[in-house]
Amino acid sequence: MxxxxxxxxxxxxxxxxxxxxxxxxxxxxxxxxxxxxxxxxxxxxxxxxxxxxxxxxxxxxxxxxxxxxxxxxxxxxxxxxxxxxxxxxxxxxxxxxxxxxxxxxxxxxxxxxxxxxxxxxxxxxxxxxxxxxxxxxxxxxxxxxxxxxxxxxxxxxxxxxxxxxxxxxxxxxxxxxxxxxxxxxxxxxxxxxxxxxxxDAPAAEAPRRYDAAGAATLTGAMLLLVAALAAGGRHGWHHPTTLLCFTGAALLGLGFVRLELTVREPLLRLDLLRHGPLLRSALGAGALNGSYLGLLLVLTLQLQQRAGYSPWQTGLAFLPAAAPLALTALYSGRIVARFGPPRLIAAGAAAAPLGYALYRHDGPQPSYGTDVLPTLLLVGAAFVLAFTAFHVQATSSVAPADQAAAGGLYQTSVQLGAAVMTALCAALLPTGQRTVLHLITAVGLLGLLVALRGLVPPRAVPERKGQ
Missing domain, CATH: 1.20.1250.20 (MFS general substrate transporter like domains)
Structure with a gap:
């Protein structure tokens, strides 16, 4: 999303x-x-x-x-x-x-x-x-x-x-x-x-270098990471193809970091990762978006293949998770301004794993009213509470001149979370739905831990005597 x-x-x-x-x-x-x-x-x-x-x-x-x-x-x-x-x-x-x-x-x-x-x-x-x-x-x-x-x-x-x-x-x-x-x-x-x-014409202060090498290494690392997860599900986690893809992803990732540290006009300024609120927003939003799409992947396959839902019924069934964000979009900025990003993020990050944990996954067919609906309502509440707050926290934590770069880093993390989690959930499906839902819940809990860290006030640096 x-x-x-x-x-x-x-x-x-x-x-x-x-x-x-x-x-x-x-x-x-x-x-x-x-x-x-x-x-x-x-x-x-x-x-x-x-x-x-x-x-x-x-x-x-x-x-x-x-x-x-x-x-x-x-x-x-x-x-x-x-x-x-x-x-x-x-x-x-x-x-x-x-x-x-x-x-x-x-x-x-x-x-x-x-x-x-x-x-x-x-x-x-x-x-x-x-x-x-x-x-x-x-x-x-x-x-x-x-x-x-x-x-x-x-x-x-x-x-x-x-x-x-x-x-x-x-x-x-x-x-x-x-x-x-x-x-x-x-x-x-x-x-x-x-x-x-x-x-329009490019601004006078616009960069003059494309940094195509940086784009290629970052995208290649993401592609190979997803390919490694897919290969693990098809061939096994110790298969040469799986190991080769993981190795290639790691090497390209390291190559991207090295390039961005040395190139004159990097795509990503790595010093932005030192901003705690931006980093927490990127990790938390990636965990929320990734776990959500992983859940929808599991439910799509289960509802249509096991419960006999038609595609139209499946789309309707998912609305309780998606519609609340659309209905509250015009007011989300006002909500964030009133309560502050950290508290909203923590509340949303708590609602999502609670919803995942409530989903019963040991029956032959899910009951929509008692199994699926409560989970989707809680996930929908998580997005209403946290998703806009994540973006506000990410971009407001840096200087105005860095907000565009911070927004790019944040959105990249959101999409990376979606790619990795859908690939990993699909790879683990043959081992059983229980395993996949445990993974989704664990990722949601990881996002909650990151959010709770944001509620802890920063420690003041003590002044030295004589200053």
Whole structure:
């Protein structure tokens, strides 16, 4: 999931022109498409697996491929925008997204399907932060920008819920429609964006180096890590392929760190990791998003394959976890301002593992009312309480000049958590659902421990005598 920082809507200020409204709905509409990509794919997974003959260890690439493309190339996408300009990058990303959607719908190759998901994730990495930048440059600071960000956030939060319903309906006709339907929507947005997105030129202080090596090593490390987890589920954890992928991921990860420490204009300033609130937000949000998607992966397969749910019924069943965030998106900034990020994060981080622990996983078929629903309601409450607070804490803990970099690091961690957990849960499914749900609960508890650390006030440094 992706969610920008909502702000409290203001009513004062001049009315917007039709062009401003049109631009905002183009940007918000694209944010909605990006957000529903994950939920739409989740509901369709059993049908994709049955049609292409894929076990869970490979099927998870439909979800994790998008997450790796998004998270692995998010920082590089920001660099492309800074050097090439917002308008050309945004327009190109919409066209490529539409083409990848059609290619994924038409292919019978699992590898090509996974590749299109990766490409679509990269396109989302280009358009999501660029949309925020366009809003910041088009709407003046104050009430106008606050209203624009509120609308943008509402579309992003509602996209996941919309994807559940839309995918449930489309998958009944065939899973390929879930991949194809974003193509015409993206082309319509492209046609409108041609007229509405203002032309811009790179800023004078913009970086001049792409740091393609940094982007390649980071993305390669994430891809090999997911590949290692998938290989472990298919071939065993001591198989040469599994060990080779783990080794390659570690080497590329170390190579990325070395590059970022030595390159003149790094994609990621590693000194940002010394900011405790930013690091806790990145780890906590990654744990929450990853454990949530891991749960939905398990429930999707269980409800459709064991309980006989249709895709439409599955989408409806998941709404209690997704809809509360959409319904409260316009007020989440106000809630964070009143209670403060650390307390909301701790409350949300406690609700999620409680929900996971309540889910009974030893019966032949789950009962929706007593098993599934309480868990989903608690997870939905966790996102309402914590997800916006995570973003606020991450970006407000650094200097204003570093907030964009902090936001990129934070979102990368959120997507990495999604990719790793979906791959690991799929790999462990053959060992039994109990094991997978124990893992999901453990990751949720890890997020709670990180959140509780944020409630401890920092220790004051004692002054030396004589100073």
């Amino acid at each position: 992706t969610l920008s920082t909502p702000t409290r809507p203001e009513r004062a200020g001049p009315r917007w022109s039709p062009a401003q409204w049109g631009l905002l709905f183009v940007l918000a509409g694209n944010m909605l498409i990006d957000a529903l990509e994950v939920s739409a794919a989740l509901v369709a997974l059993p049908r994709v697996g049955a049609d292409l003959g894929l076990a869970a260890a490979r099927l998870q690439w439909v979800v994790s491929g998008f997450a790796v493309g998004f998270g692995g190339l998010l920082l590089f996408g920001g660099r492309l925008v800074a050097i090439l300009g917002r308008r050309p990058v945004y327009l190109a990303a919409l066209l490529v997204f539409a083409a990848a959607s059609l290619a994924g719908a038409l292919t019978d190759s699992a590898t090509l399907l996974f590749a299109t998901r990766f490409v679509k994730g990269f396109c989302a990495a280009l358009t999501a932060p660029t949309g925020l930048a366009i809003i910041a440059s088009t709407f003046p600071e104050g009430p106008a920008r606050s209203r624009a960000l509120s609308v943008y956030s509402l579309f992003g939060a509602g996209g996941f819920s919309a994807g559940l319903l839309l995918s449930g309906a489309l998958t009944e006709a065939g899973w390929r429609w879930t991949s194809a339907f974003p193509a015409p929507a993206a082309l319509l947005l492209f046609a409108a964006a041609l007229r509405l997105i203002p032309r």
